[in-house]
Amino acid sequence: MANEKATTQKGSISIDAQNIMPVIKRWLYSDKDIFIREIVSNGVDAITKLRMLGLGDGEDLKVTVTVDKKKREISVSDNGIGMTAEEVDKYINQVAFSSAEEFLKNYAGEDPAGIIGHFGLGFYSAFMAADRVTIDSFSCQEGAEAVAWESKDGITFEMKPGLRAERGTTITMHLMKEEDEFLESSRIREVLEKYCGYMSVPVILADLESIRERRAEHEKRRKEWEKEAGKKKKEQGKAEKAEEGSGEEVTADNEPFSEPEPSPVQINDTKPLWLKSPKECNEEEYRETYRKLFRTWEEPLFWIHLNVDYPFNLKGILYFPRIKKDFSGQDGEIKLFNRQVFVADNIKEVIPEFLMVLKGVIDCPDLPLNVSRSFLQNDGYVRKLSTHIVKKVADKLNSLFSGDREAYQRYWDDIHPFIKYGCVSDRKFHDAVKDAILLKTTKGDYLTLDEYKARNQGKTGNKIYYTTDAARQAASVSPFEAREIDVGVLDTLIDVNFMSFLEYSGGQDVQFMRVDADIKGLQDESEDGKAMDAEKMQTRIREVLGQPEMEVKLESLSDKDLPGVLTEDEQLRRYKDMSRIYGQSQAFPQRYTLVLNRGNKSVQAIAGMEAGEKQNLLIHQIFDLARLSSQPLEGEELKAFMARSNKLISLLALE
The missing domain is CATH 3.30.565.10 (Histidine kinase-like ATPase, C-terminal domain)
Incomplete structure (x- = not known):
């Protein structure tokens, strides 16, 4: 010893x-x-x-x-x-x-x-x-x-x-x-x-x-200043002699060299904002801390200040950034500290994965950090801590929704992917925020699911109609809007999972239906349209399009200018979307229904035509127009559509 x-x-x-x-x-x-x-x-x-x-x-x-x-x-x-x-x-x-x-x-x-x-x-x-x-x-x-x-x-x-x-x-x-x-x-x-x-x-x-280099530069600037000051002093002396006897006072304008000498620098903030009481912090301090922590000039939407002494010793701030629709390049970052000492970023055993799109800092001195991830995964304290953090996030969203609905609606476009992801990932989180889930409509309104049902009572039953692209699917959206049925906008990757979750696990009696999956909103129930041989028309269309298995229907649609629409089974289309999201290369058959409008004059004219080139051109054109309302044409299909359109224009010009 x-x-x-x-x-x-x-x-x-x-x-x-x-x-x-x-x-x-x-x-x-x-x-x-x-x-x-x-x-x-x-x-x-x-x-x-x-x-x-x-x-x-x-x-x-x-x-x-x-x-x-x-x-x-x-x-x-x-x-x-x-x-x-x-x-x-x-x-x-x-x-x-x-x-x-x-x-x-x-x-x-x-x-x-x-x-x-x-x-x-x-x-x-x-x-x-x-x-x-x-x-x-x-x-x-x-x-x-x-x-x-x-x-x-x-x-x-x-x-x-x-x-x-x-x-x-x-x-x-x-x-x-x-x-x-x-x-x-x-x-x-x-x-x-x-x-x-x-x-x-x-x-x-x-x-x-670095200090030696900076001090050398400092000394160089000091000598240059002294040299310049010496010149000014000589000039000042000459001026004093020239003014001698005039009675005027000549004042010196030379300030002493005041630039501080380079010295060691403090690199830390000993009293970070998250250790203070929220009452002691102002909005600019929160924003400045965000910029400093994450080296960005972007502004956070809002934040949650965690200040808990019981049942956990937990301090921190979670910031809500603007979240991209598809989460691509969405680099959330939650820094974990132990008594103000940085430990690691994004420890998913402590921070639930769906919160990783957020940015922030959590300081937990009681967390056992010198252990393996496998230990944390099975540690009861860590699980309770994680649950508590989720609860605090849900509480913040609910308080904002109930306390400042207008601000919450402004934030919704930026935060809804995160909320939906959280609902799908964590049932308790969904149960806590389900009343604050909004549906943005094509008219720009923001409705809860209950508000949607109430506004469309007697028109939609338990269905919620939506669009994934309001511009591209405008032909299918407009008939719903004409009947004053709200159409929601669900255009993010997470929405496919989110809809299925609400239908089967969310405990809510709802069924989501895309506007082009159901002709209910398009039908004109007041008339049957002009009588025509439906079976003959259906057979002819399948023959011309070369799709003998295609389902073809003739219905009376409320928009008489609309010759036809394509509908696709909701569940099949969602399954295809899910496969695409998860990178599966499975091939799916094209199963859609071509619905022709009995009340449309073009359809009526086609039904009365003799089989021939003109009828063939018009059938192909109606089919492609129906497809364009839900998806773009590409490659050879687009080339054929353009050539056919030019040919039809020529035929019309010659009539």
């Missing part, structure tokens, strides 16, 4: 160390920048412990990270509690190594990406990037002496009395040649901002090379 009177102590940390250290370096290679977080966190902890002892009041307590590119060294220095030689022997030679050894023993079979945060690796993470590490420490204990510790490989060490005269600890890491990136000013700042940007103690970055 070391003691403060000893001169020099040498030893081996552990008989197994030579096997453990190479594994640590290799196993956590992809996340090696965490050594910065671990060492800085140790400094923050040392200052926190000092405060708990009632010491350090009025002092400038801080952790300073010094980068010396010439020496290839990064030093992390704090003015916290410090350590005695006995404490270094206990906490570095024994406890710290034991924790690293235990860490590897517990998670040796895990994917490195599956370990949350890597907390617990602590001091020995320094050897992931350094080939030599030194400790200089001076304890706050009365009568303590400074201690110096050094290890060149993480296996053997040398400990002796140190020269440090001020309370605190400095850990200096001499980096391996392959770790040059951490000596670059931009890289070390990036890592510090990532992991330490919101630590509770000021973290100061002193990049010596």
Whole structure:
């Protein structure tokens, strides 16, 4: 055991160390920048412990990270509690190594990406990037002496009395040649901002090379200023002589050189917004925090401030960004912190997957972060925490819906994909927000499902009519609007799943029907139309189109200018849409029904024609026009349609 009177102590940390250290370096290679977080966190902890002892009041307590590119060294220095030689022997030679050894023993079979945060690796993470590490420490204990510790490989060490005269600890890491990136000013700042940007103690970055360069530039500007000031002084002296005896006062206009000398900079915010009470925060502070966290100038729609002490110790802010219809390129980002120390992004075991389209920060000091993802998946505390976060999101949506319906409707176009995704993913979330689900109509109204039923009572039964493209399906939409039946707009990828969920699992008596899947809205029930030989007409159309299995109907439609429409079975079309969404290459037969309008003069004329080229042209034209109302023509089909249209124009011109 070391003691403060000893001169020099040498030893081996552990008989197994030579096997453990190479594994640590290799196993956590992809996340090696965490050594910065671990060492800085140790400094923050040392200052926190000092405060708990009632010491350090009025002092400038801080952790300073010094980068010396010439020496290839990064030093992390704090003015916290410090350590005695006995404490270094206990906490570095024994406890710290034991924790690293235990860490590897517990998670040796895990994917490195599956370990949350890597907390617990602590001091020995320094050897992931350094080939030599030194400790200089001076304890706050009365009568303590400074201690110096050094290890060149993480296996053997040398400990002796140190020269440090001020309370605190400095850990200096001499980096391996392959770790040059951490000596670059931009890289070390990036890592510090990532992991330490919101630590509770000021973290100061002193990049010596950068400071030297900035001070040289500063000195250059100072000399240029002095040179210019000297010229002005001479000119001023001449002016004074010229004005001598005139009685006029000549004033000096030379200001002293006031540009501050470059110095180390603080890179963190010790009191982040999410730790404050919502009552203490204003709207601009929320927006500024959003811009700073996510390095964007985009504005969030609104946010939820999580401030919970029971049953969880949970702080955070969740922001609602504008969400794209198809979620493509939708990079949500929820940052997870433990006592203001960044741990990881988007931990789905803590944050439900459907919330990942949001952006925000969650700080949970009670979360067991030095564990594997498999542990989190089965941990009861984590499940309750996840459920609580979902509840808070649902509460916010409901309060906005009931408290400011107008604002909620403005946000709906941007947030509805997220809400629908959440409903499909989490039944409890759906049950909590089901009364706040809106349906936007082609007229621009926003209706709940109950409001839709009430407005269309007696016209639609339990059906909700919708369009996936109001412009393309206008021919099918207009008859519904003419009868004052609301048509909803459901045009996102998630809507296919969402409709099926509401019909079969949502506990609501609704049936969704696209406007071109049912001719109910198109029929004119007041007349039967002109009598014609339906069977003959049907047979002729199948023959001309070369589709003997096609279903052809003749009905009286309310829009007499509409010659015909194509309808497709709702469930079959949805199944095709689902297959396309999930990337399945399954081929589906074209099963649609061609409905011809008995009341349309063109249809009546075709029915009375003799079989021939003109009738063939018109049948093909009516069929393609019906198709165009729901889908575009492409390639050879479009080419044939254009050629046929030109031919019909020529025939009309000759009549």
